Amino acid sequence: MSLSKEFFWGGATAANQYEGGCFEAGRGLAVSDIKTAGSMTTPRRMTFLNEQGKPIIQNKENKVPQGYKGAIHEGVYYPSHTATDFYHHYKEDIAYMAEMGFNCYRMSISWTRIFPNGDDVEPIEAGLKFYDDVFDECLKHGIAPMVTINHFEMPLHLANEYDGWLNRKTINYFLRYCEVIFQRYKGKVKHWLTFNEINILRDYSSLGIHDLTAEKHYQAFHHIFLASAKAVILGHAIDPENKIGMMLAHIASYSETCDPKNVALELEVSRKFKYFFSDVQCRGYYPSYMIKYLERQNISLVKEADDEQILCNGTVDYIGFSYYNSGVASLRKDAELAYGNQVRVARNPFLEESDWGWQIDPIGLGISLNSLWDRYQMPLCIVENGLGAYDEVTQDGKIHDEYRIDYLRKHIHELKRVVEEDGVELMGYTPWGWIDLVSAGTGEMKKRYGFVYVDMDDEGNGSKKRYRKDSFYWYQKVIQSNGEEL
Ligand code: BG6
Numbered sequence: 223m224s225l226s227k228e229f230f231w232g233g234a235t236a237a238n239q240y241e242g243g244c245f246e247a248g249r250g251l252a253v254s255d256i257k258t259a260g261s262m263t264t265p266r267r268m269t270f271l272n273e274q275g276k277p278i279i280q281n282k283e284n285k286v287p288q289g290y291k292g293a294i295h296e297g298v299y300y301p302s303h304t305a306t307d308f309y310h311h312y313k314e315d316i317a318y319m320a321e322m323g324f325n326c327y328r329m330s331i332s333w334t335r336i337f338p339n340g341d342d343v344e345p346i347e348a349g350l351k352f353y354d355d356v357f358d359e360c361l362k363h364g365i366a367p368m369v370t371i372n373h374f375e376m377p378l379h380l381a382n383e384y385d386g387w388l389n390r391k392t393i394n395y396f397l398r399y400c401e402v403i404f405q406r407y408k409g410k411v412k413h414w415l416t417f418n419e420i421n422i423l424r425d426y427s428s429l430g431i432h433d434l435t436a437e438k439h440y441q442a443f444h445h446i447f448l449a450s451a452k453a454v455i456l457g458h459a460i461d462p463e464n465k466i467g468m469m470l471a472h473i474a475s476y477s478e479t480c481d482p483k484n485v486a487l488e489l490e491v492s493r494k495f496k497y498f499f500s501d502v503q504c505r506g507y508y509p510s511y512m513i514k515y516l517e518r519q520n521i522s523l524v525k526e527a528d529d530e531q532i533l534c535n536g537t538v539d540y541i542g543f544s545y546y547n548s549g550v551a552s553l554r555k556d557a558e559l560a561y562g563n564q565v566r567v568a569r570n571p572f573l574e575e576s577d578w579g580w581q582i583d584p585i586g587l588g589i590s591l592n593s594l595w596d597r598y599q600m601p602l603c604i605v606e607n608g609l610g611a612y613d614e615v616t617q618d619g620k621i622h623d624e625y626r627i628d629y630l631r632k633h634i635h636e637l638k639r640v641v642e643e644d645g646v647e648l649m650g651y652t653p654w655g656w657i658d659l660v661s662a663g664t665g666e667m668k669k670r671y672g673f674v675y676v677d678m679d680d681e682g683n684g685s686k687k688r689y690r691k692d693s694f695y696w697y698q699k700v701i702q703s704n705g706e707e708l
Pocket of ligand 1: 606663
């Protein structure tokens, strides 16, 4: 048996895609709450009022002009507002997790449920109580919560009034939130992740910054690195038992050819978009290649005297990462692009792809595990992996999702192989969207990842009734056998 008895088997979700209850118990709006639904070919959009108070809707990727304030427009459907309604179904849903045999549940806390504006002095008791109830219910079933402190979340007020992560004050507001949750959930939550997929936070919806430029982007990252490091220091001080990790989107990348120029390009891309982030958070300092790159770009970051010390003292305890697909670095300007987790990469002719065009590559998971382990020698946790696919419900309420089982089976086989053959230290596996939820990339419902089906469509219609898919029973056996029966 290659996996330890303590191996975390579970599933993952995020508040803005699953929780709903957007207007319950004094919760404030987050930037994710002004995002519309989209599709694979139509980007999600965001809604604003301009300086004259006129409603404006624009693409997520576009720059948001100064003076625009994120706002909800009448008659527009926003998928995060009810999502798949964990808020009102948490007992039922945790019972499903328990039935499958989860011993871990990765979820995120909604910042604005605790501090509705982000800069409030006092937290909201009802919000804190909601997560108390959730954690108590999990613990009752022997499920350890693993909490992402910030999963694609920014209080709308901080974006509107402070320019989000561009403003150094945001660090203090974030720390106030961290302190409250570390204190409150001490003893209930031991595993934390600071920022979800830190390396792909890149637009208004995740950073809350108007008129985003490269310089502002790196300044925001500097603030986020500090916020994460300070959270680690604080979390350890409040409870030395806390294990606080980083979270990286790990897209394994390959050079398209053996042309050394192509190999050099792959290295450059991997460092700039991936390892820069884990280098800072695991080693505690900016890597030289990035310092030099920023110099060449004439980007000089505004730093304070003790920033370096904070980064050095606030290194993480483990690396959580998401893995869905690999990508190809190509020198060709006309390379055909495949879709993928948040970024588009050149298509790999050796791989099959999902209904949404993401290329399926289980071996890439093994390569990712080995690359991260070799580079940092730090415990790893696969906190997201899975297949977004169309599901069909049969007349008798069954969902035969053999394609999902096939995807997961191959990935679990690979993770076991590298633990066994290479001795990689792997803490656990929490596949994404263990229950159907709203897609982050497209805002759709029909892109489903779950073991549990939720009756809801792309416009939010449906009973929200839950159904066990075939993969539910399959994963249950995988967990029971500690990964031996695939
Ligand atoms: C990651 C995110 O990018 O991938 C999740 O951490 C997201 O929030 C997941 O849902 C899958 O992406 P998508 O676009 O299929 O929802």
